[in-house]
Amino acid sequence: MTATLIPPVHAAADKPAHRDSNVLRWLGAYTASMVGDNVYYLALSWAAVQAGTPSQAGLVMAVSAVPRALLMLGGGVVADRFGPRRVVIGSDAVRCAAVLTVAALLFAASPGLWLLALLAVLFGTVDAVFMPAVGALPARVTGRDQLTRVQGMRGLAIRFANVVGAPLGGLGVALGGAAAAFGLAGLLIAVSVPLLVSVRMRDLPTDVRTDLPTDVPTDLPTDVEVGGEAGGEAGPHPMGAAQDTACRATPWQDLRDGLRYLRGHRVLAPLLVAIALGDLGFVGPLNVGLTLLAEQRGWGASGMGWVLSGFGAGAGVAALLLTVRGWLPHAGRVAAASILAGSVAIGALAYAPSLVAAVGTALLVGLLAGLSGALCGALLQTQADPAYLGRVSSVAGIVSLGFAPLSMPLSAAAIGWWGTGPVFVTSATVCGLGGVVVLCSGPLRRAQLPR
Known part of the structure; x- marks a missing residue:
């Protein structure tokens, strides 16, 4: 094979991510897909409630989590073997086709819960490969020094999708029922496909293989082809043990x-x-616990909405801060401090003396959680070898999307036994342990983000 080495672009030559048209095309695709997801979940929930009992609707909403949790590790292998852009494009195409097919069937007839359950299982199965690929993609569209800013931009996109998706889904239901809402979701997901096709992918960098296990060889030959067709996924890179091995190893070997x-x-x-502890301690109070707290305090649904708005506003401010600054010093220490301070705020939320105090506390929780989450995400992106990012993202996704939701019924049951205060404090303690883990790990505590 002829040696065709394409040197990576130096970070100094990179445009700021918020001014890079390539990154903005990726951001547009990601935002459209996330808004479509929000519309889809609202449409699925509405259709399930209309077709069955509340318990059956809950089962339909939960069934997608099973294939997602079981197949997520395999999805990370797929993302690393075939390239994250190809996997995201294929996943969005399948999701779009499935949702539009269900929309058409609902327009023509009323198939019942079995169709909705089948769609939920298919969505969860595709999500198992989609989500690790989404996590691996940012490192392939911009330089390492821009990944912190990209995490901030991604956070803004998520906030935008959460704010816009539900009203759009409700509008679709109002105009044409669940079928119209599903159709709208499919069209929004479809928007992401041409945008992703136009995104240019970078060659895998050669200077990020830090902290490799001792049994991974580093004396690899450099006469391998790098690059590939224009705009496509890059092939094996000079130092890419995982990429070179992927051509020969089985998927099981790749996973191991x-x-x-x-x-x-x-x-x-x-x-x-640390991410796992944060998710396990955070999901319960902010999903189930907050609803029960609002009921106990007499705040009602509107009061709970204000508290959630405070949280969303705080998380949005953190995302905007990282988008504008693009870098923060002492990332490991700042992440640990924000995790610990955020855990104290979570515990304090249960003891807020008034709705105004609760909204202010939720604002602080959102700000600190958004900051620590973005910093942890940026550290994950910059510390991991891009050739392993799909598998790294899949492990993080299993915790966030597989194990953490299990804390919701446990939190609800525990609040019934002991009340909101002790459960919120316990959850805050679990979150705080994540900060302790960061402080106790010297390499993580001293970790810095590139600039």
């Missing part, structure tokens, strides 16, 4: 290699533990 890489990484291993 990825888990071994994570286990031996001095920054990523404790970082994933």
Whole structure:
């Protein structure tokens, strides 16, 4: 094979992410897909309630989590083997086709819950490969020094999707029922496909293989082809052990290699533990616990809405801060401090003396959680070898989307036994342990973001 080495672009030559048309096309695709997801979930919930009992509707809404949790690790392998852009494009195409098909069937007839359950299972199965690929994609569209800013932009996109998606879904239901809402969701997801096709992918960089396990060889030959067709996924890079091995190894070997890489990484291993603890402690209070707290305090649905708005506003401010600044010093220490301070705020939320105080506390929780989440995400992106990012993202996704939701029924049951205060404090303690993990890990505590 002729050696065709394409040197990576130096970070100094990179445009700021918010001025880079390539990044903005990726951001547009991501935003359209996320808004479509929000519309889809509202349409699914409405259609399930109309077709069955509340318990049956809840089962339809929950069934997608099973294939997502079971197949997520395999999805990370797929993303790394075939390239994140190809996987995201294929996943969005399948999701779009499935949702539009259900919309057409609902327009023509009333198939019942079985069709909705089938759609939910299909969506969860596709999500198992879609989500790890989404996590691996930012490192392939911009430089490492811009990944913190990209995490901020991604946070803004999520906030925008949460704010806009529900009203759009409600409008679709009002105009044409669940079928119209599903059709709208499919069209929004479809918007992402041509945008992703136009996104240019970078070659895998050669200077990010830090903290590799001792059993991964580093004396690799450099006479391999890098690059590939214009605008396509890059091929193996000079230092890319995982990419070179992927051509020969089985998917099972790739999975084991990825888990071994994570286990031996001095920054990523404790970082994933910290993320897991944060998610486990955060999901219950902010989903189930807040509803029960609002009911106990007499705030009502509108009061709960104000508290959630405070949280969303705080998270949006954190995302905007990182988008504008693009870098923060002492990322590991700042992440630990924001996790610890945020955990105190979560515990204090249950003891807020009034609705105004609760909204202010939720604003602080959102700001600190948004900051720590974005910093942890940026550290994950910059510390991981891009050749492993799909598998790294899949492990993080299993915790966030598989294990953390299990805390919701547990939180509800615990509040029934002991009340909101003790449960919120316990959840806050679990979150705080994530900050302790960061402080106790020297390499993670000293980790810096590139600039």
